[in-house]
Amino acid sequence: MAGTVVALGGNALQRAGGEGTWAEACAQMRRAARTLAEVARAPGVLVVTHGNGPQVGVLLRQNELGAGEVPSRPLDVLGAETQGQIGYLVQSELTAALRRAGVARSVLTVISRTEVRGDDPAFRTPTKPVGRFYTESEARLLRKGRGWTLVNDPARGGWRRLVPSPRPVRWIEGHAVRELLGSKLGSRWIPVVAGGGGVPVVRRAPGVYEGVEAVIDKDLASSLVARELRTETLAIVTDVPGAAVRFGRSGERWLGEVDRAELARWSRDGEFAAGSMGPKVEAGLEFLRRGGRRFVITDIPSLPRALRGEAGTRVR
Amino acid sequence: MAGTVVALGGNALQRAGGEGTWAEACAQMRRAARTLAEVARAPGVLVVTHGNGPQVGVLLRQNELGAGEVPSRPLDVLGAETQGQIGYLVQSELTAALRRAGVARSVLTVISRTEVRGDDPAFRTPTKPVGRFYTESEARLLRKGRGWTLVNDPARGGWRRLVPSPRPVRWIEGHAVRELLGSKLGSRWIPVVAGGGGVPVVRRAPGVYEGVEAVIDKDLASSLVARELRTETLAIVTDVPGAAVRFGRSGERWLGEVDRAELARWSRDGEFAAGSMGPKVEAGLEFLRRGGRRFVITDIPSLPRALRGEAGTRVR
Numbered sequence: 329m330a331g332t333v334v335a336l337g338g339n340a341l342q343r344a345g346g347e348g349t350w351a352e353a354c355a356q357m358r359r360a361a362r363t364l365a366e367v368a369r370a371p372g373v374l375v376v377t378h379g380n381g382p383q384v385g386v387l388l389r390q391n392e393l394g395a396g397e398v399p400s401r402p403l404d405v406l407g408a409e410t411q412g413q414i415g416y417l418v419q420s421e422l423t424a425a426l427r428r429a430g431v432a433r434s435v436l437t438v439i440s441r442t443e444v445r446g447d448d449p450a451f452r453t454p455t456k457p458v459g460r461f462y463t464e465s466e467a468r469l470l471r472k473g474r475g476w477t478l479v480n481d482p483a484r485g486g487w488r489r490l491v492p493s494p495r496p497v498r499w500i501e502g503h504a505v506r507e508l509l510g511s512k513l514g515s516r517w518i519p520v521v522a523g524g525g526g527v528p529v530v531r532r533a534p535g536v537y538e539g540v541e542a543v544i545d546k547d548l549a550s551s552l553v554a555r556e557l558r559t560e561t562l563a564i565v566t567d568v569p570g571a572a573v574r575f576g577r578s579g580e581r582w583l584g585e586v587d588r589a590e591l592a593r594w595s596r597d598g599e600f601a602a603g604s605m606g607p608k609v610e611a612g613l614e615f616l617r618r619g620g621r622r623f624v625i626t627d628i629p630s631l632p633r634a635l636r637g638e639a640g641t642r643v644r
Numbered sequence: 645m646a647g648t649v650v651a652l653g654g655n656a657l658q659r660a661g662g663e664g665t666w667a668e669a670c671a672q673m674r675r676a677a678r679t680l681a682e683v684a685r686a687p688g689v690l691v692v693t694h695g696n697g698p699q700v701g702v703l704l705r706q707n708e709l710g711a712g713e714v715p716s717r718p719l720d721v722l723g724a725e726t727q728g729q730i731g732y733l734v735q736s737e738l739t740a741a742l743r744r745a746g747v748a749r750s751v752l753t754v755i756s757r758t759e760v761r762g763d764d765p766a767f768r769t770p771t772k773p774v775g776r777f778y779t780e781s782e783a784r785l786l787r788k789g790r791g792w793t794l795v796n797d798p799a800r801g802g803w804r805r806l807v808p809s810p811r812p813v814r815w816i817e818g819h820a821v822r823e824l825l826g827s828k829l830g831s832r833w834i835p836v837v838a839g840g841g842g843v844p845v846v847r848r849a850p851g852v853y854e855g856v857e858a859v860i861d862k863d864l865a866s867s868l869v870a871r872e873l874r875t876e877t878l879a880i881v882t883d884v885p886g887a888a889v890r891f892g893r894s895g896e897r898w899l900g901e902v903d904r905a906e907l908a909r910w911s912r913d914g915e916f917a918a919g920s921m922g923p924k925v926e927a928g929l930e931f932l933r934r935g936g937r938r939f940v941i942t943d944i945p946s947l948p949r950a951l952r953g954e955a956g957t958r959v960r
Contacts, residue, residue, distance in 0.1 A: 349715045386714045387725075390706040393713065398702045399665045405729055409703075412728025413721055415755045416843060420853060427851025436820045439731045439753035504752045504824070504833055511827035517820055527732055535743025537736060 331373025332561040335550035361425035377550040380410040380524030404539030411523035442526025448494035461485035502556040525549035547611035563624040570641035647689025648877040651866035677741035696726040696840030720855030727839035757816040758842025764810035777801035818872040841865035863927035879940040886957035
């Protein structure tokens with residue numbers, strides 16, 4: 329389908345250095361929504377995905393603090409809750425911005441599950457720190473009692489739980505969203521999907537999926553969404569206007585129009601930081617390798633110009 | 645459209661007297677899902693709505709307990725989170741049950757906002773207790789500082805916040821769900837919508853809605869969903885097999901096939917308890933008054949037979 333999957337991260341949802349209040353989140357999303365409404369003027373499908381790192385962190389913390397009084401919920405359930413929370417935010421602010429801009433489209437949040445493989449090597453080597461810091465003796469108890477993997481980060485405050493980050497292989501609700509977008513008035517809707525990378529589930533039998541305590545990289549999940557909807561473009565929106573080589577060092581160079589093979593080479597050479605620009609570039613390269621036409625990395629203010637080929641990092 | 649809106653409450657989602665763990669919720673929903681999968685064999689639209697009382701209570705409590713460390717979120721946002729949480733539960737268990745039953749349908753959760761009027765008299769007279777109990781001096785501070793209405797319930801533990809319960813007037817995402825259900829493969833999807841009555845929002849300008857701290861009766865919201873989708877049937881699933889007159893007194897009589905005028909008369913005479921069977925009957929009568937064809941009240945085990953006219957309370 330002609331159209332774009334826009335993956336929102338970082339600044340679009342939460343102000344860096346803010347207090348993390350809901351009013352702040354609304355104000356931040358309101359700004360992003362003005363830009364997205366401009367993007368929504370273009371014909372073709374528009375789909376929004378988003379991260380959930382800070383939001384799921386708050387829910388985890390509240391679960392821990394309330395554990396003496398009310399039962400805690402597993403990580404996959406908290407992920408589904410952040411999809412409701414952030415989806416509501418995006419759909420409220422974006423629908424309003426669309427109306428103000430005179431764009432006759434509406435926003436719809438679909439709770440999304442993402443299948444991962446039970447034999448993904450990530451399950452043997454958890455790598456993503458989540459939740460609070462523990463003392464050494466607490467860490468020992470949690471390792472024994474709950475089978476957690478924990479890592480010591482003394483500079484930041486002690487031991488922390490690590491969860492696996494398996495690769496997304498299928499977006500379970502994708503067929504329904506594809507059907508909606510392909511319907512008579514389909515282009516009228518802007519779905520918000522695969523929030524936080526989607527709720528990670530493992531297939532136990534045909535149609536039977538079980539949630540797992542893991543996190544899915546939201547950029548890889550967004551690449552999967554773009555492939556399953558067969559959109560031309562995947563746009564990853566982050567805090568910087570594009571990708572750079574020699575980032576933060578002498579000879580730093582911001583990338584504009586880039587060749588796919590060139591980007592892949594830089595990526596192999598370690599030009600893009602792990603946990604930051606690295607997975608975004610990897611997600612984009614995967615999208616292009618598997619049938620995608622265009623991959624864009626930029627920030628919210630530059631997004632409309634980036635999609636017109638005038639800003640950001642663009643790869644074909 | 646031919647078809648049914650099934651409103652799930654009480655036992656379908658949480659075991660009475662249980663500990664409120666996620667494992668319990670899954671087991672409970674798994675049982676309900678087996679019955680719903682049977683219902684889903686019938687042709688025609690099937691839409692699921694649900695309550696969120698206990699679940700939003702847990703989130704409120706966790707927000708209160710964590711307030712010293714992480715910012716709290718308003719009630720409307722917590723409502724959206726429970727839609728994600730419960731929607732994920734319903735769609736996981738029901739999709740699995742459908743597969744096991746050989747029914748080729750899938751479940752899709754859509755985050756739903758419900759418009760209420762800013763001038764609804766409920767805003768002047770909050771009636772629904774939410775959250776924890778406070779001491780008299782805390783209550784005084786909250787009344788002054790945050791403008792809350794609080795009520796004293798000494799037998800249960802002190803003062804409690806009251807929030808308004810305005811009438812639902814529009815289901816904002818209804819047009820998208822109607823379009824999906826009317827599409828080529830529309831009958832393939834079972835949408836889960838208007839969880840907890842939908843997130844209550846007030847219209848500030850065309851297309852611009854603002855969340856409000858209120859709760860919406862899930863049965864009235866389900867009646868609205870059924871009317872907006874123009875389904876023939878509204879089925880309210882509760883903990884008892886049907887409605888009764890002289891409930892719990894001598895001469896108690898369970899109602900089977902009932903005339904609408906007769907039900908309305910009993911309702912006016914106060915036969916159905918406020919906060920329990922009363923609002924369900926009211927929701928059903930409103931559905932029938934405004935174009936609905938059939939209204940059913942029953943419990944999960946009796947639902948398939950009730951829909952065949954062999955059990956439960958049925959009103960035309």
